Each structure stands twice: as structure tokens, then as C-alpha cells.
Amino acid sequence: MSDTNxxxxxxxxxxxxxxxxGLVLLASYYVAGRGLGGSxxxxxxxxxxxxxxxxxxxxxxxxLSKYFHDGVLNWSNWLVFQIIGVFLGGFFAALTANRFIPQxxxxxxxxxxxRFGYAVLGGGIxxxxxxxxxxxxSGQGLSGGATLALGSWxxxxxxxxxxxxxxxxxxxxxx
Amino acid sequence: xxxxxxxxxxxFLDPEINLALATLIGFGFGFFLERAGFGSAKxxxxxxFGKDWAVFRVMFTGIVVAxxxxxxxxxxxxxxxxxxxxxxxxxxxxxxxxxxxxxxxxIGGYCPGxxxxxxxxxxxxxxxxxxxxxxxxxxxxELWDLIEPYLQIGSMGKITLFQYFGVSQWLIAFVVVLxxxxxxxxxxxxxxxxx
Numbered sequence: 630m631s632d633t634n635x636x637x638x639x640x641x642x643x644x645x646x647x648x649x650x651g652l653v654l655l656a657s658y659y660v661a662g663r664g665l666g667g668s669x670x671x672x673x674x675x676x677x678x679x680x681x682x683x684x685x686x687x688x689x690x691x692x693l694s695k696y697f698h699d700g701v702l703n704w705s706n707w708l709v710f711q712i713i714g715v716f717l718g719g720f721f722a723a724l725t726a727n728r729f730i731p732q733x734x735x736x737x738x739x740x741x742x743x744r745f746g747y748a749v750l751g752g753g754i755x756x757x758x759x760x761x762x763x764x765x766x767s768g769q770g771l772s773g774g775a776t777l778a779l780g781s782w783x784x785x786x787x788x789x790x791x792x793x794x795x796x797x798x799x800x801x802x803x804x
Numbered sequence: 805x806x807x808x809x810x811x812x813x814x815x816f817l818d819p820e821i822n823l824a825l826a827t828l829i830g831f832g833f834g835f836f837l838e839r840a841g842f843g844s845a846k847x848x849x850x851x852x853f854g855k856d857w858a859v860f861r862v863m864f865t866g867i868v869v870a871x872x873x874x875x876x877x878x879x880x881x882x883x884x885x886x887x888x889x890x891x892x893x894x895x896x897x898x899x900x901x902x903x904x905x906x907x908x909x910x911i912g913g914y915c916p917g918x919x920x921x922x923x924x925x926x927x928x929x930x931x932x933x934x935x936x937x938x939x940x941x942x943x944x945x946e947l948w949d950l951i952e953p954y955l956q957i958g959s960m961g962k963i964t965l966f967q968y969f970g971v972s973q974w975l976i977a978f979v980v981v982l983x984x985x986x987x988x989x990x991x992x993x994x995x996x997x998x999x
Binding site: 640641643644645646647648649650651652653654655656657658659660661662663664665666667668671672674675676678679687690691692693705707708710711712713714715716717718719720721722723726728729730731732733734735744745747748749750751752753754755756757758759760761762763764765766767768769770771772773774775776777778779780781782783784785786787788789790791792793794795796799800802803 | 809810812813817822823824826827828829830831832833834836837839840841844845846847849850851852858861862863864865866867868869870871873877883885888889891892893894895897899900901902903904905906907909910911912913914915917918920921922923925926927928929930932933934935936937939940941942943944945946948949951952955960962963964965967968973976977
């Protein structure tokens with residue numbers, strides 16, 4: 630990259646980033662009639678990988694069968710196209726703020742290997758949790774929150790309690 | 805006046821263009837997440853140790869802006885609230901799922917959406933996190949027959965807070981704005997106290 634000498638720019642104030650996020654969410658409802666999602670596409674990717682290994686078994690699973698039509702995984706899904714955009718938008722924003730830096734982010738008291746292990750563990754818990762709750766921080770928290778869905782506000786309360794309580798026991802990870 | 809939105813449902817929009825716009829909307833989502841600092845697991849997890857309440861402030865600002873826009877467009881007859889996708893309520897799964905999302909957030913450092921921004925910012929740990937997401941979805945799919953019955957506990961259908969409490973949507977909106985402002989004031993005080 631040509632501008633690696635440039636230092637990363639400061640993050641935007643919370644209010645400015647939050648207003649931008651809110652307007653994108655509103656645009657999503659205005660255009661598609663639905664909100665944003667972070668985890669929906671990963672379930673489809675999982676179904677696709679399982680299908681490569683064990684096609685009949687995968688199509689036989691009640692939860693995944695809806696992804697397949699005549700034995701072919703349907704990729705033309707709104708959330709799949711949206712998450713590709715999230716990656717591209719994040720990449721563009723990181724580049725233009727001099728924040729694209731290959732690295733491993735972790736607390737000082739743990740090794741890189743430990744960080745990778747905890748990342749897989751945390752991702753696993755959230756991958757499972759997002760399926761149980763039928764949405765993640767984006768689909769339940771942001772989108773369900775803005776449409777005032779009762780269950781999404783129950784989810785939001787659970788999210789913040791779960792985060793603060795778990796933090797008591799995992800202080801070492803990020804110190 | 806006839807409603808003109810959501811565009812994909814009022815036949816203003818071809819399905820193919822709707823998918824293309826999904827990428828554009830996702831681009832905006834990823835852009836603002838990155839600008840907020842949410843491509844960084846450290847910035848994100850500072851929330852849970854009370855050091856930096858950016859997750860709360862950005863999230864609730866976003867909720868308030870979108871909520872007020874949605875309710876206003878509904879009031880003007882431009883975009884009927886009933887035409888929008890609404891998450892169904894399942895009290896037990898959403899409570900357990902919510903707690904797991906909070907716990908996994910601390911341990912993994914990201915939430916699903918922000919992990920893609922982290923990866924796009926060059927964070928190798930985000931790749932491992934996304935691998936974990938796939939494993940979580942795999943475990944869920946394999947256990948589907950076992951846990952499916954429990955996912956219906958507390959099922960209340962598509963119901964909003966204002967329908968549940970039997971009040972105006974604007975009263976609930978007012979309370980949400982109060983929670984956002986009150987929470988932000990508390991967060992600011994908490995950060996100063998620690999700082």
C-alpha cells in the first residue's frame with residue numbers, strides 16, 4: 630500500500646457513526662422492507678460446505694432443507710449479497726482511513742494461539758446463539774430494535790447482561 | 805395516498821436490482837461500522853469492561869434514527885409499518901440467544917457483522933472468529949431435531965412493544981429515546997469516573 634507511512638485517522642464520533650448506521654438501516658427498510666443481518670449468510674455458507682461433504686444428509690436436515698432447490702443451494706439471497714457489501718464497505722473504509730493493517734488483535738496477557746482459540750470459541754457460541762435467537766446483534770438488536778419487536782428487545786437486554794456478566798470472568802483476555 | 809415503499813414490495817423494483825442494492829446497503833453498513841471503530845475487537849470489547857461505551861452509543865443512536873424514520877414514513881403513509889419484516893417473538897430462545905451473544909462477544913471479540921469488517925481491516929483473529937461462526941451454525945443444524953421443540957417456547961408471533969403494552973407507537977418511541985439519552989449520560993459519567 631502506498632500510504633503506509635500515514636498514521637490511522639481517528640474514528641468518527643459515536644453520534645456521527647450511529648446516525649450513518651441508522652440511515653443505512655432505514656434505507657434497508659425503504660428499499661427491501663427488511664433490516665440488516667450479520668449472521669444469516671454464514672448459515673448458508675455452512676449449509677453449502679456441509680452439502681459438499683454429505684449432500685443427502687444436509688438436505689435431509691429440516692433447518693437447512695429450505696436453502697436447497699432440486700439439490701442446489703440457492704445463493705441469490707438478500708443477506709448473502711448484503712454481507713459481501715459489508716466486507717467491501719469495511720475494506721474501503723479501512724483503506725481510506727489508513728486502518729488496513731494485517732495483524733492479530735489481542736490482550737497483552739495471552740498468546741496469539743490463545744487468541745485464535747478464543748476467537749473460534751466465541752464465534753462458535755455466537756454462531757449457535759444467533760441461530761437460536763433467529764438473528765444476531767444486527768438482525769435482532771439493530772433491526773428488531775428499530776422496529777420495536779418485543780422479542781428483539783428481550784434479546785437486547787440478554788445481550789447486554791450476557792456481555793457484562795461474562796466480562797467479569799474473562800478480564801485476562803483483553804487486559 | 806398510496807404507499808411507495810418498501811420499493812421491493814410495491815413492485816417498483818426488480819428482484820435482481822433489489823439484490824444489487826443489498827450489496828450497496830451492506831457497503832454502507834460496513835463503512836459506518838468501520839468508521840465507528842468496530843473493525844477492532846479491542847474497541848468493541850472495551851464496552852464490556854466499561855472502558856468505552858461506543859457499542860451502546862452507536863447502536864442506540866442507529867436504533868433511534870431508524871425507528872423515528874420508520875414511524876414517520878408510516879405516519880405519512882409513504883411506508884406502511886405493516887409492510888415491513890418484523891421479527892417474531894420467541895421469549896425463551898431470544899433470552900438464551902441474547903445471553904449467548906453477549907458472552908460470545910466478550911470471548912470472541914466481535915459480533916457476526918463486525919467480524920467481516922475486522923477481516924476487511926486485516927485482522928487475522930477475525931478470520932478465526934468467522935470460522936467459529938460456521939462451526940456454531942453447523943452444530944445448530946446437526947442438533948436441529950433435538951432443539952427445535954424448545955425454540956417455540958414463549959412464542960408470541962409478530963408483536964411489537966406498543967401492541968404488547970397497548971399504547972401508541974410514539975409513546976414507546978419516546979421511551980426508547982429516553983433510554984438512549986439516559987444510557988448515554990450514564991455511559992459518559994461511567995467513563996469519566998473510570999478515566
